[in-house]
Amino acid sequence: MEDAFDPDLIDAIFKLVWKRKKKGPPSAAFVGSEIGGTDVVDAEDEVGTSKKNRPTTVKVEALKLSCELIRIFVIEAVQRAAIIAEAEGISKIEATHLERILPQLLLDF
Amino acid sequence: MERGESDTEREDDIEKAELLKDRFRLSAISIIQNEAKKHDMEASEAVVSCIADLAFKFSEQLAKDLELFARHANRKPVNMEDVILSAHRNEDLAASLRSFSEEMKAKAPQIGKKRKKSKADDIGIPE
Numbered sequence: 294m295e296d297a298f299d300p301d302l303i304d305a306i307f308k309l310v311w312k313r314k315k316k317g318p319p320s321a322a323f324v325g326s327e328i329g330g331t332d333v334v335d336a337e338d339e340v341g342t343s344k345k346n347r348p349t350t351v352k353v354e355a356l357k358l359s360c361e362l363i364r365i366f367v368i369e370a371v372q373r374a375a376i377i378a379e380a381e382g383i384s385k386i387e388a389t390h391l392e393r394i395l396p397q398l399l400l401d402f
Numbered sequence: 403m404e405r406g407e408s409d410t411e412r413e414d415d416i417e418k419a420e421l422l423k424d425r426f427r428l429s430a431i432s433i434i435q436n437e438a439k440k441h442d443m444e445a446s447e448a449v450v451s452c453i454a455d456l457a458f459k460f461s462e463q464l465a466k467d468l469e470l471f472a473r474h475a476n477r478k479p480v481n482m483e484d485v486i487l488s489a490h491r492n493e494d495l496a497a498s499l500r501s502f503s504e505e506m507k508a509k510a511p512q513i514g515k516k517r518k519k520s521k522a523d524d525i526g527i528p529e
């Protein structure tokens with residue numbers, strides 16, 4: 294494990310997601326990156342957050358484990374695409390290789 | 403209402419989100435390229451940025467899952483169990499996360515014991 298994600302970075306991302314979820318209907322905030330699916334999330338929110346206002350926190354070990362999970366996701370994506378590229382006898386991973394493995398990858402995570 | 407305030411706050415959030423996303427991308431890219439190198443492969447630019455974006459989406463989704471799991475267990479802090487639960491569809495992945503968590507658990511109490519021991523020694527010496 295030479296390089297992994299910085300737990301502080303993941304912590305900050307988690308906190309931002311949780312904060313964003315709390316602020317009622319903030320779909321406008323992420324127009325750029327979120328195309329679909331925001332409506333569902335917003336609907337879920339209103340049920341739970343009205344009573345409990347304390348922010349969610351993460352334990353340090355849980356954060357490290359999350360970093361590991363995200364790292365496995367990235368590595369798995371590269372490895373699977375590399376296998377396809379290798380089978381085709383090409384030494385460069387192209388978008389088509391990623392396309393081939395993407396459905397199963399997303400089902401597996 | 404407090405429109406103005408919430409708007410500026412929102413703008414700050416967007417800015418912060420972009421910054422975090424860029425930092426996340428950087429570390430993801432280095433992981434991707436190292437992994438590709440291990441397989442004597444080169445990853446095209448499109449693939450690298452696509453995987454980095456996927457990983458970011460994945461971590462956003464993970465954050466939502468973890469919050470819901472912790473809330474469902476009537477807890478505030480997110481546990482290691484919640485993270486393992488988030489991978490429950492994939493038994494191999496869950497198993498590997500579990501062993502990783504046990505590894506961490508095994509390391510953690512040792513540090514605690516050592517600290518306690520050294521404290522006890524400190525107390526013992528002056529007498």
